[in-house]
Amino acid sequence: MANSAKPEELIKREYEHGFVTEIEADTFEPGLNEDVIRRLSKIKQEPEFMLEWRLNAYRQWLEMEEPEWAHVNYPKIDYNAVSYYSAPKKKEDMPQSLDDVDPELLKTYEKLGIPLHEREKLAGVAVDAVFDSVSVATTFKDKLADAGVIFCPISEAVQTHPELVEKYLGSVVPAGDNFYACLNSAVFSDGSFVYIPKGVRCPLELSTYFRINAANTGQFERTLIIADEGSYVSYLEGCTAPMRDENQLHAAVVELVALGDAQIKYSTVQNWYPGDENGKGGIYNFVTKRGACLGDYSKISWTQVETGSAVTWKYPSCVLRGDHSVGEFYSVALTNNYQQADTGTKMIHIGKNTSSTIIAKGISAGRSDQSYRGLVRFAPTADNARNFTQCDSLLIGDQCGAHTFPYIESKHQNATLEHEATTSKVSDEQLFLCQQRGIDPEQAVSMIVNGFCKEVFKELPMEFAVEAGKLLEVSLEGAVG
Amino acid sequence: MLSIKNLHASVEGKQILKGIDLEIKAGEVHAIMGPNGSGKSTLSQVLAGNEAFEITEGSIDFEGQDLSELEIEERAREGIFLAFQYPVEIPGVSNIQFLKTAVNAMRTQRGLDEISAPEFMKLAREKAEQVDLDASFLKRGVNEGFSGGEKKRNEIMQALLLEPKLAILDETDSGLDIDALKIVSDGVNALRASDRAIVMVTHYQRLLDHIVPDFVHVLAGGRIIKSGGRELALELEEHGYGWLGIKDANAEA
Ligand SMILES: Nc1ncnc2c1ncn2[C@@H]1O[C@H](COP(=O)(O)OP(=O)(O)OP(=O)(O)O)[C@@H](O)[C@H]1O
Numbered sequence A: 001m002a003n004s005a006k007p008e009e010l011i012k013r014e015y016e017h018g019f020v021t022e023i024e025a026d027t028f029e030p031g032l033n034e035d036v037i038r039r040l041s042k043i044k045q046e047p048e049f050m051l052e053w054r055l056n057a058y059r060q061w062l063e064m065e066e067p068e069w070a071h072v073n074y075p076k077i078d079y080n081a082v083s084y085y086s087a088p089k090k091k092e093d094m095p096q097s098l099d100d101v102d103p104e105l106l107k108t109y110e111k112l113g114i115p116l117h118e119r120e121k122l123a124g125v126a127v128d129a130v131f132d133s134v135s136v137a138t139t140f141k142d143k144l145a146d147a148g149v150i151f152c153p154i155s156e157a158v159q160t161h162p163e164l165v166e167k168y169l170g171s172v173v174p175a176g177d178n179f180y181a182c183l184n185s186a187v188f189s190d191g192s193f194v195y196i197p198k199g200v201r202c203p204l205e206l207s208t209y210f211r212i213n214a215a216n217t218g219q220f221e222r223t224l225i226i227a228d229e230g231s232y233v234s235y236l237e238g239c240t241a242p243m244r245d246e247n248q249l250h251a252a253v254v255e256l257v258a259l260g261d262a263q264i265k266y267s268t269v270q271n272w273y274p275g276d277e278n279g280k281g282g283i284y285n286f287v288t289k290r291g292a293c294l295g296d297y298s299k300i301s302w303t304q305v306e307t308g309s310a311v312t313w314k315y316p317s318c319v320l321r322g323d324h325s326v327g328e329f330y331s332v333a334l335t336n337n338y339q340q341a342d343t344g345t346k347m348i349h350i351g352k353n354t355s356s357t358i359i360a361k362g363i364s365a366g367r368s369d370q371s372y373r374g375l376v377r378f379a380p381t382a383d384n385a386r387n388f389t390q391c392d393s394l395l396i397g398d399q400c401g402a403h404t405f406p407y408i409e410s411k412h413q414n415a416t417l418e419h420e421a422t423t424s425k426v427s428d429e430q431l432f433l434c435q436q437r438g439i440d441p442e443q444a445v446s447m448i449v450n451g452f453c454k455e456v457f458k459e460l461p462m463e464f465a466v467e468a469g470k471l472l473e474v475s476l477e478g479a480v481g
Numbered sequence B: 001m002l003s004i005k006n007l008h009a010s011v012e013g014k015q016i017l018k019g020i021d022l023e024i025k026a027g028e029v030h031a032i033m034g035p036n037g038s039g040k041s042t043l044s045q046v047l048a049g050n051e052a053f054e055i056t057e058g059s060i061d062f063e064g065q066d067l068s069e070l071e072i073e074e075r076a077r078e079g080i081f082l083a084f085q086y087p088v089e090i091p092g093v094s095n096i097q098f099l100k101t102a103v104n105a106m107r108t109q110r111g112l113d114e115i116s117a118p119e120f121m122k123l124a125r126e127k128a129e130q131v132d133l134d135a136s137f138l139k140r141g142v143n144e145g146f147s148g149g150e151k152k153r154n155e156i157m158q159a160l161l162l163e164p165k166l167a168i169l170d171e172t173d174s175g176l177d178i179d180a181l182k183i184v185s186d187g188v189n190a191l192r193a194s195d196r197a198i199v200m201v202t203h204y205q206r207l208l209d210h211i212v213p214d215f216v217h218v219l220a221g222g223r224i225i226k227s228g229g230r231e232l233a234l235e236l237e238e239h240g241y242g243w244l245g246i247k248d249a250n251a252e253a
């Protein structure tokens, strides 16, 4: 009899973005001390306050212990074996236009399908691209400037808008928040900065693509988005890295600030190199993402599609201070082979009538292990706060794991909380039905997985919903039989 | 069209089919009857290529091809359709998306372009109506929360949509109310064509009042123990399986 594939055999994947770009780079020797931070700050021509902030963070970090509570396993990281800065060699100044960007870099981004050229088909999306430690190009600057929107590398914002940076940097994720965030605060290299003025609806989707290229380099990007009163912005980040046998560290911090009536929609398509099918190599993705709904009626939505990284430790969160503010978390996480992910969210209700929604979809395949960890906290001040949590796991094959760790801390009597959780499996019978109707087994698995993720995909900006669907398909692609 | 010779098949080491011989030509309708557990569904599943079953002896030839060399989906694209006795649910995947993907898989096989969305919708609505399913079923998850009868009608709708060469209907009549039986029978009769064969597994003679078969076979203990025309079903109805010397499902005839 013709043999056909078991579900678990359909999800062997090839990583598409695994190439290395040959590019001349200035890279620091591995190691971390105050001198490294001073050098970094100097290269970036930072004002004094920035250097002080970094050094302060570094001193705190030295006192901190790496957390071990997450449901993940990896060898101890030697932080002195990591290089804390790598930049493509370029002319004296930052590239002023795309013409100044190294053609090799542009080719890299083309391979990644990132539309750096303004004429490309994703017109309507302004892109900032971060390659190793520096931002290499930001598109559509003029159009954004007309609207008063600031969208630039954070290294540039530190110089051009120091007052905004000084006011808000660390205001949501303080330097000493946690081990990785603290390290990031000391050594962050680049990232994006966004400011949307009062009452402005950002005329474009903003997007940043992060790429780790250099070997033995950590990537510590820092993103800060401030939406002033009554403004709106939708922002998307995408991430890829080459295939390397060594693990690489990525410890980013993202801070969002929404003032009264403002709305921030933050979407992530994370596809860092996950390691090979034996669990060799891959990115350690230890990320702190937090948004503060400072003003009344403000809203922050996190939407994430996570398919990459060897180990993920990530909990995009919302602190709902303003009355009637809203926090949302929509997540699809797919792990395969030996990937490990401990991911989820925190919704901290402080203001009155605050509400939050959590929809988390986890897909585990191969020998991967995935945990959802979610915290919902109602402070004594949070009158009439509400949370809805739905947490679904889909298993492919029988060697993977899925775990759920919901934490609820309620100091308030009249809080409303709903929690739903399901676990299901892609069954042989479902696959047989699809195949009996002429559908390829890979396509069938991808269709089932996409169906499972539908509620989250509909939260993504249109173009990226398509991209995310394709990404899952690629991630699920592989050898049959 | 289909030629089954000395077919033996087992599941989990247990021998179920013990030497089936069956010839089916285009344009014919065959009914397969027989006691519970005699191997009717097993035969259907083996034809469709379910790999839970292992062919231990014998052969299946479909239009000159050795079926055992084809994957499940290749058999489907060659025109073998199985209406399941127990259709599974695929939550979250809409019937429309599922059916459109299936139709396009068939079209690609036949060298046709993919069907456009509006064209497909029109076709799907038409077929849904033919089995008296409201168009809202197209939007629901595949079989998700469908009643037993709705699942069966959904299976027939798929047969109408996919236009197979060989349609195997495994107890598509069971669990249907009288009106639904009529609707499903009309659907099956609409499938009848000179270039298409139909194999119906059923327990009930009454289905054969609606869909008159050319041949009736009785399967017992993994073998076809009697074949005949339409009248065989009537005799069975009258005398029961005991008449053929069968005591229970696993009886050796
Ligand atoms: N996956 C399986 N594992 C173990 N035994 C099985 C499996 N599938 C079928 N069988 C056994 O094979 C025999 C034949 O089953 P089959 O479903 O083909 O019968 P059937 O003729 O279709 O019966 P019914 O009229 O009840 O639908 C039964 O004894 C059944 O228990």
Ligand SMILES: [Mg+2]
Residues within 6 Å of the ligand: B040, B041, B042, B085, B170, B171
């Ligand atoms: Mg049966």
